[in-house]
Amino acid sequence: xxxxxxxxxxxxxxxxxxxxxxxxxxxxxxxxxxxxxxxxxxxxxxxxxxxxxxxxxxxxxxxxxxxxxxxxxxxxxxxxxxxxxxxxxxxxxxxxxxxxxxxx
Amino acid sequence: xxxxxxxxxxxxxxxxxxxxxxxxxxxxxxxxxxxxxxxxxxxxxxxxxxxxxxxxxxxxxxxxxxxxxxxxxxxxxxxxxxxxxxxxxxxxxxxxxxxxxx
Numbered sequence: 001x002x003x004x005x006x007x008x009x010x011x012x013x014x015x016x017x018x019x020x021x022x023x024x025x026x027x028x029x030x031x032x033x034x035x036x037x038x039x040x041x042x043x044x045x046x047x048x049x050x051x052x053x054x055x056x057x058x059x060x061x062x063x064x065x066x067x068x069x070x071x072x073x074x075x076x077x078x079x080x081x082x083x084x085x086x087x088x089x090x091x092x093x094x095x096x097x098x099x100x101x102x103x104x
Numbered sequence: 105x106x107x108x109x110x111x112x113x114x115x116x117x118x119x120x121x122x123x124x125x126x127x128x129x130x131x132x133x134x135x136x137x138x139x140x141x142x143x144x145x146x147x148x149x150x151x152x153x154x155x156x157x158x159x160x161x162x163x164x165x166x167x168x169x170x171x172x173x174x175x176x177x178x179x180x181x182x183x184x185x186x187x188x189x190x191x192x193x194x195x196x197x198x199x200x201x202x203x204x205x206x
Contacts, residue, residue, distance in 0.1 A: 004140040004147040009133055016132050017125055027118070027129050032152045034113055038105040040193045047107045050134040051182070055194055080153075080194050082184035092141045092157050092180050 039080060051084040141182055151189040158183045 006028060013024035035045050035053065044054040055078050063074040090096070107130065115126045137147045137155055147155040162178040186194070 002143075002145045004136070004145055006149055009136055009147075009149075012136050013129050013132050017128050019121075019125075019129075024129075027114070027126075028133060030114060030117070031110070031130060031133055032149060034105075034110055036152065036190055036193060039190070040196070043105055045105045045110070047110075047134055050107075050138065051184075053184075078195050080186040080191065082182075084182040084184075088138055088141075088182050091138045092182050094142065 042078070047085075049085055049087045051082055051088055053080060053082050055079070056081050149187070151187045153184055153186040153190055156183050156185070157181065 006025065010021065010025040010028050013019065013028060014021050017024065019027065038045050039053055039055055042055050044052055046052045058077050058079055060076045061074050063072050064070065065072060084092075111123070111126050111130050114130070115121065115123045118126065140147050141155060141157050144157065146157075157180045160179050160181055163176050165174050165176040166172065167174055
C-alpha cells in the first residue's frame with residue numbers, strides 16, 4: 001500500500017498556498033504540534049468534516065502476560081481515540097456526503 | 105479545540121499570513137489525508153500517528169428499535185493509531201494531573 005508522509009502533505013501546501021517549501025513544512029508541523037499540545041492537556045480536538053481526537057481515561061486493571069500467565073497490574077492511563085466524522089466515513093467509501101451529515 | 109480555534113491560533117502565531125492562507129493550509133492537510141484514505145493509501149506522520157483504513161465485512165445488523173434484521177454492506181472505516189511520541193505525551197499529561205500511586 002502506498003504511503004503519504006509529511007513530505008507529500010507539505011508539497012501540496014506549497015502548491016496550494018504559494019509559501020516556500022520550508023515554510024509549508026513548518027506550518028504542517030505547527031498544525032500537528034497544536035493538536036498534540038491540546039491532546040496532551042486532555043482537551044479534545046474537533047475537526048469538522050474530518051473527525052474528533054479525544055483523550056480517554058482508562059482505569060487500573062489486572063492484565064496477564066499471555067506467554068507466562070503471570071498477572072500484572074495495568075496502571076491507569078490515558079489513551080487517544082479518533083472518531084471519524086460521517087463525512088470522512090463517506091469519503092473513504094467513495095460517497096459524496098453533505099456536510100450536514102456530520103455527527104457531533 | 106475546534107478547527108476554527110486551531111486556525112485562529114495559527115493565524116495569531118503567523119501574522120505574516122492572511123487568515124485565508126491559514127484556513128487553506130489547515131483545510132489542505134485534512135483534505136489530503138481524507139483523499140489519500142479514499143484512494144486506499146495510508147498516511148503516516150511519524151511521532152504523531154498513522155491514518156489507515158480497515159476493511160469491514162458485510163454482516164447482518166439489527167435495527168435496535170424494532171429488532172428487525174438489516175443487511176449491512178461491506179465497507180471500509182478510517183482508523184487512526186497514535187504514534188509513540190504522541191501516545192506518551194497524552195499519557196504523561198495524565199501523570200501530571202492525576203498522580204498515580206505505587
